[in-house]
Every structure is written in C-alpha cells, then in structure tokens.
Amino acid sequence: MTDARMTNNQATRLPMQLDRLVAALKDGGSNISGLVLLLLALFALFGVLLPESFLRLTTLQAMMYQLPELGLLSLAMVIPLISGGLNLAIIATANQAALLMAWILTLCMPAGTEGLGLGLWIAGALAAGFLLCLIIGATTGFIVSVMNVHPILVTLGVQTLVGGVSVWLTRGKTISGFPEPLLWISNETVMGIPISFLAFAIMAFVVHVVLTRTPLGIRIHMVGSNSEATRYSGVDTRRVIIWVYVLSSLLCWFAAIIMMARFNSAGADIAQSYLLITVLAAMLGGVDPYGGFGRIVGLVVSLVILQTISSGFNLLGISAHLTLALWGVTLLLVMAVKRIAAYWRVLVPARKRGLTDSPNSRMDQTT
Amino acid sequence: MPRRFAFPGTEVVLTIIVVAFAVVFAVATPQFLTLSNAVDLVEGYSVTTILAAGVFVVLVSGGIDISFAATASVTQYVAAFAATRYGCGPVTAIGLGCLLGFVLGSINALLTYYLRIVSIIVTIATGSIYYALLIYLTDGTEIYNLPAWWTDRVVFVQARMVSGELIRITLPIVIVMVVVIATHLLMTQTKLGRQIYAVGGNLDAAGRVGIDIRNILVLVYGYLGVLAGVAGFVQAHRVHQAVPTAMFGTELSVLAVAVLGGASLIGGVGSMPGVVLGVLLLAILQNGLNLLGVSSYFFGVVIGLTILVSTSINGYSEKHLRRRGTIDVSPS
Numbered sequence: 001m002t003d004a005r006m007t008n009n010q011a012t013r014l015p016m017q018l019d020r021l022v023a024a025l026k027d028g029g030s031n032i033s034g035l036v037l038l039l040l041a042l043f044a045l046f047g048v049l050l051p052e053s054f055l056r057l058t059t060l061q062a063m064m065y066q067l068p069e070l071g072l073l074s075l076a077m078v079i080p081l082i083s084g085g086l087n088l089a090i091i092a093t094a095n096q097a098a099l100l101m102a103w104i105l106t107l108c109m110p111a112g113t114e115g116l117g118l119g120l121w122i123a124g125a126l127a128a129g130f131l132l133c134l135i136i137g138a139t140t141g142f143i144v145s146v147m148n149v150h151p152i153l154v155t156l157g158v159q160t161l162v163g164g165v166s167v168w169l170t171r172g173k174t175i176s177g178f179p180e181p182l183l184w185i186s187n188e189t190v191m192g193i194p195i196s197f198l199a200f201a202i203m204a205f206v207v208h209v210v211l212t213r214t215p216l217g218i219r220i221h222m223v224g225s226n227s228e229a230t231r232y233s234g235v236d237t238r239r240v241i242i243w244v245y246v247l248s249s250l251l252c253w254f255a256a257i258i259m260m261a262r263f264n265s266a267g268a269d270i271a272q273s274y275l276l277i278t279v280l281a282a283m284l285g286g287v288d289p290y291g292g293f294g295r296i297v298g299l300v301v302s303l304v305i306l307q308t309i310s311s312g313f314n315l316l317g318i319s320a321h322l323t324l325a326l327w328g329v330t331l332l333l334v335m336a337v338k339r340i341a342a343y344w345r346v347l348v349p350a351r352k353r354g355l356t357d358s359p360n361s362r363m364d365q366t367t
Numbered sequence: 368m369p370r371r372f373a374f375p376g377t378e379v380v381l382t383i384i385v386v387a388f389a390v391v392f393a394v395a396t397p398q399f400l401t402l403s404n405a406v407d408l409v410e411g412y413s414v415t416t417i418l419a420a421g422v423f424v425v426l427v428s429g430g431i432d433i434s435f436a437a438t439a440s441v442t443q444y445v446a447a448f449a450a451t452r453y454g455c456g457p458v459t460a461i462g463l464g465c466l467l468g469f470v471l472g473s474i475n476a477l478l479t480y481y482l483r484i485v486s487i488i489v490t491i492a493t494g495s496i497y498y499a500l501l502i503y504l505t506d507g508t509e510i511y512n513l514p515a516w517w518t519d520r521v522v523f524v525q526a527r528m529v530s531g532e533l534i535r536i537t538l539p540i541v542i543v544m545v546v547v548i549a550t551h552l553l554m555t556q557t558k559l560g561r562q563i564y565a566v567g568g569n570l571d572a573a574g575r576v577g578i579d580i581r582n583i584l585v586l587v588y589g590y591l592g593v594l595a596g597v598a599g600f601v602q603a604h605r606v607h608q609a610v611p612t613a614m615f616g617t618e619l620s621v622l623a624v625a626v627l628g629g630a631s632l633i634g635g636v637g638s639m640p641g642v643v644l645g646v647l648l649l650a651i652l653q654n655g656l657n658l659l660g661v662s663s664y665f666f667g668v669v670i671g672l673t674i675l676v677s678t679s680i681n682g683y684s685e686k687h688l689r690r691r692g693t694i695d696v697s698p699s
Contacts, residue, residue, distance in 0.1 A: 143675065147682050150682075153674065153678045154675065156622070157674035161674075164666065164668035164669070165667070165668055168665050276495070277495075279487075279488070279491055321503040322499060325495065325503065328495035329492075332489070335484050336482055339482045
C-alpha cells in the first residue's frame with residue numbers, strides 16, 4: 001500500500017485512470033441532457049394541463065419548500081453509492097441526530113432562555129448532533145473497510161441498531177416544540193427563495209466540489225470503479241471508505257436540522273419511506289449502481305423531476321400513492337431508454353459523432 | 368475453493384451462537400426450553416421464514432429483491448378479494464395468489480435481464496409501483512370478512528404433554544416445513560438448483576456453459592413471488608384479515624435474516640439450513656428477551672448488534688482465510 005511497493009506498470013496506470021475519471025467528471029453533460037428534456041417535457045405537460053395553477057411562482061416556491069429534505073438525504077446516499085456502497089442507515093441517523101438535538105433544546109434547556117444563552121444552547125445542540133453523526137459515520141466506515149463486510153449488511157445493522165436505540169430511549173414518542181430561531185429556517189425566505197432550499201443548494205454545490213475537485217473526491221470515484229486497483233495504486237482505500245460514511249452521516253445531520261425545523265418535531269419513525277426513494281433518485285440521476293460514476297448535477301435534476309411529478313399530481317388532485325408508482329415507472333423508463341440508446345450506439349458506429357475511438361471511450365458509452 | 372471454508376463456517380458459527388443463547392435463556396427462565404414455546408416460536412416466525420427461503424434463492428442467483436413485501440401484500444389482497452367478493456374456494460384463491468406472485472416476480476426477472484439493470488434497482492422501482500397501485504386501488508381498506516376456510520385454525524397433530532401443556536402442530540408450521548424442505552431439495556438435489564448456484568457464482572461462465580440465464584432468472588424471481596403469495600396467505604390466516612399495509616417495511620429485515628444465515632450478497636454462496644439458523648437466532652433472541660421481561664422497545668438494539676457482530680466476524684474471518692490462500696500477500 002506504500003508508494004515504494006508500486007511497480008512501474010501500476011505507476012503509469014494510475015494517471016491513465018485519473019485522466020479517464022477526470023474526463024468522465026468534466027464531460028457527462030450528454031447524460032444529463034436527456035433528463036433535462038424530460039424535465040422540460042413534464043413542465044410543458046403540467047403547464048398545458050394546469051394553465052391556471054402550475055406555472056406560477058407560488059407553485060415553484062411550494063416545490064422549493066418540499067425538495068430539501070429528500071434532497072439532502074439523497075446527497076447523503078449518493079456519496080456511498082459513488083464509492084460502490086450504499087448507506088441504508090441515513091434515515092435512522094438523521095432521526096437520532098434530530099432526537100438528540102431536540103432533547104437538548106426542549107428538555108435540557110431551561111424554559112425562557114433568550115438572547116445569547118439561547119444561541120449558545122442551540123450551538124451546543126447542533127454540535128452534539130454533529131458529534132453523534134461523526135461517531136455513527138466513522139463506526140460504519142470502520143466496519144465496512146477494516147472488518148471487510150458488505151456495506152448493505154453493515155448499514156442495515158447500523159440502521160437497526162441506531163433506530164432501535166432511538167425507539168428504546170423515546171419509547172416511540174416524538175419530541176416537539178423548538179425555539180423560534182430554529183423554526184425560522186423552514187419559514188423564512190430570502191428574495192422569495194426558502195432558506196431551507198438555499199441550504200440544500202449550497203450543500204449540493206459543496207458536495208459537487210468535494211467529489212469532483214478534491215483528491216478525496218477523485219479517490220472516492222476511483223474506489224467505486226475499482227477498489228482493488230485503487231488500493232494497488234497506493235491509495236489507502238480504508239481511509240477513503242471511512243471518509244465516505246463520515247461525509248454521508250454528516251449530511252444526515254444537516255438533513256436532520258432541516259427536518260426538525262420543517263416538521264417542528266423529532267421522532268424515531270419520521271420519513272422512513274424516503275430511504276429507498278433516495279436510491280431511486282440517485283439512479284434516475286444517472287449514478288452508476290455499480291459505483292464509480294455519478295454526478296450531483298444529475299441527482300439535482302432528477303430530484304426536481306420527482307418533485308415536479310409530485311407537485312403536478314397534487315395540483316391535478318391525483319392521489320399521492322400514484323405519484324410513488326409513477327416515480328417507479330419513470331426510473332424504469334429512463335433506464336430502458338438508456339439501454340436502447342447504448343445498443344443503438346454500438347450497433348450504428350456511424351453515429352459515434354466523431355469521438356476518438358479508443359477502447360476506453362467505447363467502454364464508457366456501452367456501460 | 369473458498370466455498371469449502373465459507374460454507375460450513377457460517378453455519379457452524381451460527382449453530383454455536385444459537386446453542387449458546389438457548390442455554391443462557393434455558394437457565395434464566397424455565398418457560399424457554401419447553402416444547403410449546405418452541406412450537407409457538409416456529410409459528411410466530413413462519414411468514415419471515417417462508418419469505419427468507421425465497422429471498423435466499425434470489426440471493427444465491429446473484430440478485431437482490433426488495434419488492435417481495437409488496438408482492439406478498441398484493442397477492443394477499445387479490446386472493447382475499449377473490450375469496451370474499453366472488454366466493455372463490457381455497458384452491459382457486461391460493462392458486463390465484465401464487466400465480467400472481469409468479470407473474471410479478473417474473474416481471475422483475477425480465478426487467479433485470481433485458482434492461483441489464485441491477486436487480487436491487489429494478490425491485491425498488493417495481494416494489495414502489497406494486498405497493499403504490501395496491502394502496503391507490505384499495506384506498507388502504509382492510510378485508511375483515513375472510514371466509515372460514517381461510518381463518519379457521521387447522522390443527523394436524525395435537526398432543527398433551529405429561530406436564531400438561533398442549534402442543535398443536537398448525538397449518539403455518541406445516542407450510543413452513545414444506546417450504547424449507549422443498550427449497551433445500553431444490554437447491555441441493557436438482558439440476559436447476561446447481562444452475563442457480565452457477566449463475567450466481569459467475570454469470571458469464573454460466574451463460575457460456577449453456578445455461579439459459581433468462582429462464583433461470585424467471586424461475587428464481589418467480590419462485591420468490593410464489594412464496595410471497597404463500598406468505599401472504601399464511602399472514603392473513605394468522606391475523607384473520609387482509610391489511611394492505613401489514614407487510615410494508617419488512618423487506619429489509621427479511622433480507623437481513625437471509626444474509627445473517629450466510630447467503631452472500633454477491634451470489635453463488637449460501638444454504639437453506641444456514642438461513643433457517645439465521646431466523647432461529649433472531650427468533651430465540653427476541654423470545655428469550657421477552658420471557659426475561661426485557662422491554663420490546665429494546666429488540667431493535669439487540670437485533671442491530673447481532674447483525675453487526677455476526678457479519679463482522681464472518682467478514683473478518685473470510686478476509687483472513689482469503690489472505691492465507693493467496694500468493695500475493697498484500698501489506699496490511
């Protein structure tokens with residue numbers, strides 16, 4: 001695992017793989033254009049069906065209010081997915097962090113605390129939640145990487161354990177009634193844009209930068225595309241994996257704050273149905289289920305698509321359950337179209353749009 | 368050859384853990400080691416075991432299915448609807464449920480095969496679709512007035528022990544036995560079973576040997592669908608009603624049980640006795656803690672810890688086995 005052990009062959013393979021990765025990270029615009037088209041089509045469809053109500057600022061604002069929770073949780077899911085893993089514990093982690101912060105702010109903090117005291121209590125509560133998520137994430141990452149257990153299993157165990165501790169300590173009850181400044185996150189707007197949405201947008205940008213512009217981000221992609229090769233290239237893959245789950249957990253902490261503010265309550269069983277939907281959103285956004293490839297831009301577009309379907313159906317008066325069904329159908333359709341497009345490109349070489357025909361680029365297109 | 372080590376390893380470790388817990392609970396509470404408690408335990412975990420048997424087959428074939436809980440709910444509701452609204456008899460209603468389960472399962476298989484999408488993604492999508500359509504079409508209303516043949520308790524053997532306790536071998540127990548034995552025979556004694564292991568072990572190699580992968584996948588996912596239909600029937604038999612939301616959210620815990628029993632998520636590895644041991648471990652833990660008077664709120668903690676500890680031991684030992692076996696020893 002040290003540099004001295006690398007052979008010449010491995011030393012040259014690393015930059016080559018890096019080039020391919022960087023190219024994939026910078027390009028990939030073609031992946032997203034299809035999704036953007038789908039989004040525009042949806043907007044046009046709902047615009048025609050709902051000429052009165054859909055294309056209005058209030059609808060847009062309502063969508064912005066609803067998107068951040070699922071969005072932040074999806075960000076927490078997408079980092080492990082890109083690393084070739086999965087984090088099934090995100091909801092449990094977020095709920096426990098929310099419970100801890102809620103407990104500090106409602107039961108520990110003396111009633112009537114104001115001004116600087118209140119600020120300190122809130123800061124303390126946030127710090128406690130941060131620390132909790134850090135511990136959960138580091139433990140998960142440790143078991144995945146050092147103990148060599150499949151991430152689905154580890155995170156399933158962590159989910160059951162963390163959720164179990166939350167249920168055990170709260171006896172299934174919820175905690176509610178938070179101080180004003182916290183609720184302010186979900187109620188206030190800046191120039192018409194909800195603060196929670198701004199927070200999500202900033203977080204999405206930060207995650208994008210971390211994943212594409214930092215050594216850690218590149219390494220996460222490398223581990224996802226070939227963990228063994230990355231290890232032989234002199235990267236401490238165990239450290240990378242631990243970071244993956246720490247980052248994922250910290251995003252859960254962020255999601256927990258937004259969720260607390262929005263629901264004005266914290267509990268062990270909140271938002272459970274989001275878990276598999278975050279995976280669905282990531283896949284729709286073009287994240288490779290085998291890991292290694294995936295972009296935050298794609299994820300954000302896919303989240304907006306899901307939210308548009310949901311809001312449009314809501315305005316049309318169609319049941320929320322059908323929305324879930326349509327989300328599933330959308331994912332399958334997009335996957336089918338991608339598959340057919342891949343066949344098309346392989347079968348009709350003339351359509352290669354003058355791309356350099358190296359074996360690598362061909363592989364990129366077919367996978 | 369790693370299977371030679373991994374295979375019995377998991378089962379032996381699980382057996383030791385199960386026996387250890389059983390001894391501890393037997394010493395701690397007199398009610399634990401009674402025949403009636405054991406029989407109750409088997410009946411209580413019948414639905415989980417039936418589903419785990421199906422999930423185990425899918426895992427061996429190299430896939431993961433998340434949609435079976437939705438499939439079980441859908442088949443249960445359709446069978447209950449047919450039985451109450453159209454007065455279908457047991458054979459028609461159960462047959463209909465199982466057939467529908469097979470169809471829903473095959474849809475997963477065909478999507479996985481033709482779209483080349485990972486099965487977990489396909490089944491997340493189809494599971495959402497099945498479940499959402501069920502809730503939409505039924506409005507979540509329960510069916511209470513199930514016919515008598517469905518809800519009446521069927522007792523095959525009844526015996527009174529010397530101690531005065533009553534032992535009843537009921538329908539769910541018989542069904543679970545049949546399912547476990549049938550799955551075990553399917554996987555170990557038939558050509559199809561070996562082909563499923565081959566597909567899970569190495570898809571490309573299996574294809575080149577001449578195995579029709581599409582058919583295998585349809586049979587594997589269809590089998591889980593049929594078992595989901597059976598599980599839906601047993602679940603309604605036990606609670607005397609068909610509730611669309613009853614089995615929602617059980618998919619991950621059943622998956623955990625199957626994997627706890629040694630079925631690999633990568634495919635090609637696992638055995639039915641191992642999966643039964645996995646169910647047994649969780650069942651004994653829950654039952655024992657219950658008899659000891661531990662709050663049921665604490666179960667999640669115990670189950671989570673069990674999953675983490677037992678899979679960590681397995682992962683760690685496998686890693687060391689593999690290291691010893693390879694020529695190129697990597698620096699640690």
